[in-house]
Amino acid sequence: MPRDRDKNNNHDLINDLVELADQTISTVKDNVDESLKKSGYDNMGELLSDGIDRAFGKRKPEKPYSTHSHNVITTRFDYMKQVMSNIQYGRRYRGYYRDGYENVITTYLQELETYKDDLEFFESSIRHELSKVAKNVRNSRNKYREGQKDALEYILSELHYSKSQIMRKIQRELVKK
Numbered sequence: 001m002p003r004d005r006d007k008n009n010n011h012d013l014i015n016d017l018v019e020l021a022d023q024t025i026s027t028v029k030d031n032v033d034e035s036l037k038k039s040g041y042d043n044m045g046e047l048l049s050d051g052i053d054r055a056f057g058k059r060k061p062e063k064p065y066s067t068h069s070h071n072v073i074t075t076r077f078d079y080m081k082q083v084m085s086n087i088q089y090g091r092r093y094r095g096y097y098r099d100g101y102e103n104v105i106t107t108y109l110q111e112l113e114t115y116k117d118d119l120e121f122f123e124s125s126i127r128h129e130l131s132k133v134a135k136n137v138r139n140s141r142n143k144y145r146e147g148q149k150d151a152l153e154y155i156l157s158e159l160h161y162s163k164s165q166i167m168r169k170i171q172r173e174l175v176k177k
Contacts (some may be wrong), residue, residue, distance in 0.1 A: 023138055037095035037143075064089045064154070073169065076162040077116045083158050084109045094145070100147030110153055123159050126152055 008146065066083040073079045084105050089098050115122040130152040137145045 019057065064093055064098075064150070066158070073162060073165045076119050076159075076166055077112070079162045079165075080112055080119070080155075080158060081109070084112065084155065096143040097147035097150075100144035101151040102147075104148045104155070105152035108152075123156065126159070127156055128157065 064087050066086045066088070087101075087105055089101070093101070108122075111120060111125065115125075130149065133145060133149045133152060136142070137149045
């Protein structure tokens with residue numbers, strides 16, 4: 001009988017050790033995943049690919065951008081709606097950075113609908129938000145906030161571009177007359 005009791009104790013001990021190892025591995029994986037997201041990556045493969053690219057001197061990764069053609073501007077509202085709806089993210093700009101960027105884009109895409117007749121107010125709203133976010137980014141290395149700041153700056157640059165293109169369009173039409 002003593003052998004059966006020892007076997008049960010050994011099985012319990014082994015089960016406890018396996019359970020402890022599973023919990024430890026799970027905790028380590030969660031910590032690594034969290035660290036990757038904080039650094040702007042979704043997974044370890046992206047981190048490795050980025051490291052290889054940098055080691056071999058490949059070009060710097062691009063910040064998120066719109067796939068909408070810059071040459072097609074009918075109205076500023078339509079242009080901004082298209083630009084903000086077609087954002088592409090580079091491999092380096094994911095994780096919390098992308099979450100912050102997407103949060104700003106979706107928020108201001110909805111606000112764009114609200115202020116489609118007054119893009120100047122829309123622009124001032126973005127400038128105000130950018131000044132608040134920029135203060136927080138300077139004081140911390142938070143990828144989420146960094147993504148928000150870059151998205152606000154991108155929206156402002158596209159608003160400026162749309163304004164200049166509409167002015168050029170009006171100028172060409174006036175010259176034709």
